[in-house]
Amino acid sequence: MTSWWHGLSGSAKFRLYSRATLDMALVVVVAAMAITTGGWWSIALVVAGIAAVGAVEARPEFALSSRPEPREWVLPAATVTLTGVWLAAVVVGRLAGSESTVAQARLTGTYVAVLAMFSIVAFLPHRWWTVLGLSLATGLAFWKSPASGLITATVTFVFGGFVVGTTLLTLWGLRVVEELDRAKAIEADLQVAEERLRFARDLHDIVGRGFSAIAVKSELAAALSRSGDTDRAVTEMDEVKTLAVESMSRMRELVRGYRGIDLRGEVAGARSLLSAVDCRLVVEGDPAHIPARYHEVAAWVVREGTTNIVEHSSATSAVLALGGAGMSLRNDRPHGPPGERSGLRGLAERLAPLGATLATTASDDEFVLEIHWEKK
Incomplete structure (x- = not known):
């Protein structure tokens, strides 16, 4: 585990921390919800909580690698589960004759709507409109009077908006950390490219002129040799030799200057x-x-x-x-x-x-x- 942890990049560690934080927050929230409802509704909320945790775990934003294993079925399954528990609460709340049962169903429906906002709605494109729509739908579904419907919708919207905002801040932090990692990698690449360009420029400036002179004098010596002027050809070749030795010496100096360090x-x-x-x-x-x-x-x-x-x-x-x-x-x-x-x-x-x-x-x-x- 120690080697595995040390092998993770900084952004991967922060991503793991963020995912664990959201999961723990969901577990704590679900536990509190189950305690406040009681009875069979506690079991329903635990099922909804498991679905919510699964939805968060399936998000690619929290994957530790750039190629996460495909789990396309998890998000639809979580959505169906949360919807099913919410609808069950609505049906019981509309049909039950006992006021305590209606109150438990209303509380469960509100809780499930907040869980859905936490784990699913926060990642949607039009999340705030969805939060408003789901809050109004929850208020209308458990409508017994204008006051009760308004209170239910308001409570759902306030708590839903809070958890969506928390999730969005977490995603923003992830993006910032990833941008910093990318900036460091780009900076390192630019430094390497700059050093390569510097060495190439020095090599061209110091050695290029000598090699050009060698090429010209070699061509001249060959032309003189073909024309029969061997003395001048020999002189030119001697100069070529001198230039070659000087160029090699300059190149060694360049390499030593490049590699020599303090x-x-x-x-x-x-x-x-x-x-x-x-x-x-x-x-x-x-x-x-x-x-x-x-x-x-x-x-x-x-x-x-x-x-x-x-x-x-x-x-x-x-x-x-x-x-x-x-x-x-x-x-x-x-x-x-x-x-x-x-x-x-x-x-x-x-x-x-x-x-x-x-x-x-x-x-x-x-x-x-x-x-x-x-x-x-």
């Missing part, structure tokens, strides 16, 4: 990135404690570890510890065991030439990435 900058970037996904990063120690020869690889550990936290957990807190003999990065709420992660394998390959080692520890509640090196 430890302090990565720590600041990690805090900012984790904060964007509602995860608080606590830094223990100082980057200055890391030996100079391990600064670059330590920065890579911070970057890759932060990426793993974002991609493979629902962490709310993380701790980065920096020391002279090693470092560690731990986070809560991982999504299962670490598995085969190419990023961590790449880190291990970077660490091996420096004599450093990588170790991971995973549990249902925590994931720990530890790096150890020889202190000098």
Whole structure:
């Protein structure tokens, strides 16, 4: 259950909470209704309450996945059940001779109308007109006098309007949370696209001109060779070689500039990135404690570890510890065991030439990435 809960997204957790809240509210309301009516009507209200809970559970708005299992029959069955109990109360209320029986039937009919508004009417397109119509229908169905009919319709409308408003506020909250999740996903995609465009622009600006010159001089050397001017052709090819070497050097510099990272900058970037996904990063120690020869690889550990936290957990807190003999990065709420992660394998390959080692520890509640090196 812990792993399942941690694996849910923030919007799915809020959706589950909202659904559970509505279900519990229905259970409490039905229990109160059954106690106030008594007799056989209590059983009828329990049946109506089960139908109302089933109608809420069948709503796609509260599904935990984007592809909920189809349960088209639940909503019609709930509607028929609630309608049947309401009609039974109307018939008994119209035919019964005992005033107490009529009062119980009227109370039951009003309760069932409110349950229908809570679980079915609130999700309809023209919900407020339906609330008004159902309230008037309930008042007319149990009409004994103008005063009693008006009171019944008014009470039904007030309580029905309250529960419909509560359900609408819940749905509004769900939409807000889902919009926030979508905005975070779009922001992450835009950041990746922006970084790709930056690298492509730098590659074009720095290396493109050298490659263009190589192409032109190669074509010129070929033309000179065909015309018999071999000396100039050799000179041009020597220049092509020089340009190729220079272009390769510039490309290496570009890659190093792209991949070369600073430890302090990565720590600041990690805090900012984790904060964007509602995860608080606590830094223990100082980057200055890391030996100079391990600064670059330590920065890579911070970057890759932060990426793993974002991609493979629902962490709310993380701790980065920096020391002279090693470092560690731990986070809560991982999504299962670490598995085969190419990023961590790449880190291990970077660490091996420096004599450093990588170790991971995973549990249902925590994931720990530890790096150890020889202190000098």
